Amino acid sequence: MKLFNAIVALALASKFTTAAYLAYSPIEVVAPVKRHIVSPYNITNSTVFGTKGSSGSFSSSTSSSAGSSVTVSSASSSKSDSCFPSNENEKLEAFTFVKKFWTSFINPTDDAEALKINSTYFTEDCKGRVSLTRDFEGDELNTEYIFGLFSNVFEVKFRMVGIPLNYTMLNFLYDDMKAISSVNVEFYIPQADFYIPIQIDLWFVLVKTNGYLQIAEYDGIFRNFDRAYEETNAYVQELIGEEYGSLYPNKTSLEIYTGLAIESICEVHQEYCLGENQQYSSYETCVAFLSTVRLGQGFEGGRDTIFCRNLHQVMLPFRPAVHCPHIGPTGGDMCTDTDTSYNEIVDTYSTYFDPLFISI
Ligand SMILES: *[C@@H]1O[C@H](CO)[C@@H](O)[C@H](O)[C@H]1NC(C)=O
Numbered sequence: 001m002k003l004f005n006a007i008v009a010l011a012l013a014s015k016f017t018t019a020a021y022l023a024y025s026p027i028e029v030v031a032p033v034k035r036h037i038v039s040p041y042n043i044t045n046s047t048v049f050g051t052k053g054s055s056g057s058f059s060s061s062t063s064s065s066a067g068s069s070v071t072v073s074s075a076s077s078s079k080s081d082s083c084f085p086s087n088e089n090e091k092l093e094a095f096t097f098v099k100k101f102w103t104s105f106i107n108p109t110d111d112a113e114a115l116k117i118n119s120t121y122f123t124e125d126c127k128g129r130v131s132l133t134r135d136f137e138g139d140e141l142n143t144e145y146i147f148g149l150f151s152n153v154f155e156v157k158f159r160m161v162g163i164p165l166n167y168t169m170l171n172f173l174y175d176d177m178k179a180i181s182s183v184n185v186e187f188y189i190p191q192a193d194f195y196i197p198i199q200i201d202l203w204f205v206l207v208k209t210n211g212y213l214q215i216a217e218y219d220g221i222f223r224n225f226d227r228a229y230e231e232t233n234a235y236v237q238e239l240i241g242e243e244y245g246s247l248y249p250n251k252t253s254l255e256i257y258t259g260l261a262i263e264s265i266c267e268v269h270q271e272y273c274l275g276e277n278q279q280y281s282s283y284e285t286c287v288a289f290l291s292t293v294r295l296g297q298g299f300e301g302g303r304d305t306i307f308c309r310n311l312h313q314v315m316l317p318f319r320p321a322v323h324c325p326h327i328g329p330t331g332g333d334m335c336t337d338t339d340t341s342y343n344e345i346v347d348t349y350s351t352y353f354d355p356l357f358i359s360i
Pocket residue numbers: 038039041042
């Protein structure tokens with residue numbers, strides 16, 4: 001209930017449109033240019049579900065736009081189970097499960113799924129990895145990262161990654177409790193009113209618990225993420241240059257962009273990392289420390305970067321004790337360089353998964 005109240009309070013106190021400023025460069029901001037600033041709460045169902053679909057028809061409209069899935073999903077609704085050999089039923093069940101998973105990944109359903117704390121999509125000891133960050137173990141952590149990280153549950157001032165708006169299934173393959181899907185997800189950056197599609201490949205090892213499918217292992221790859229990250233940053237920086245350039249004549253767009261990303265992290269820190277969870281003695285200390293940390297490249301979502309800490313900021317309200325260290329000076333066990341050398345990553349993942357995603 002405490003969590004719920006916090007969400008309501010946050011939703012009401014829309015900080016997003018408040019004047020942005022750079023604390024370490026105290027210039028008074030008169031009125032921010034609002035031309036491109038869109039409140040995240042303008043994301044309505046019609047944006048998410050499209051104008052032609054009726055309510056709740058997201059997954060069917062998605063499947064109708066993807067050639068191969070049409071056959072499968074229409075067959076599934078028009079024929080009884082007995083018409084199919086058991087492996088066909090299994091395939092359909094897995095396909096339905098995977099579509100449901102992706103639908104839950106889309107905002108605002110990801111908000112709801114994130115708030116379940118332990119999503120039933122994951123087994124209790126589920127483990128997986130995401131190419132641009134690192135690996136995640138347990139149902140609670142996976143619920144937070146898979147559904148919470150891109151969600152809009154907690155409003156933050158400045159996010160470097162978008163909110164997932166819709167998806168289109170491109171590829172699907174199933175065999176023997178292994179399912180692979182590849183989808184195009186449309187991401188939306190509210191503060192810039194910017195859309196960018198990213199193709200995500202997701203490998204699942206499924207298990208059946210009490211008759212229901214669950215994810216025991218997953219391997220997620222954001223294809224061409226470096227390029228999506230560059231395109232997004234370039235666009236947002238250009239916008240920032242236009243909007244704030246005259247206020248900060250001696251700062252580059254990149255510096256202002258980094259400053260906003262840092263301020264956002266430090267504001268969330270001040271609100272949620274209290275008592276034993278406190279990482280910085282003050283807002284100013286936080287800003288000063290993070291100003292020495294590199295912004296980071298697209299593959300550095302799990303390294304000692306501003307990018308990593310900005311990704312983690314939305315996680316703090318869920319479990320401050322677990323997540324506050326990630327935005328702190330040490331980066332906790334998430335935003336650090338010590339275990340992420342290229343060779344280490346390659347070596348670790350040659351033995352990480354058990355069972356492997358092999359189906360012969
Ligand atoms: C978004 O919502 C806010 C608050 O309701 C409103 O002031 C603003 O005009 C909306 N923007 C757009 C683009 O609809």
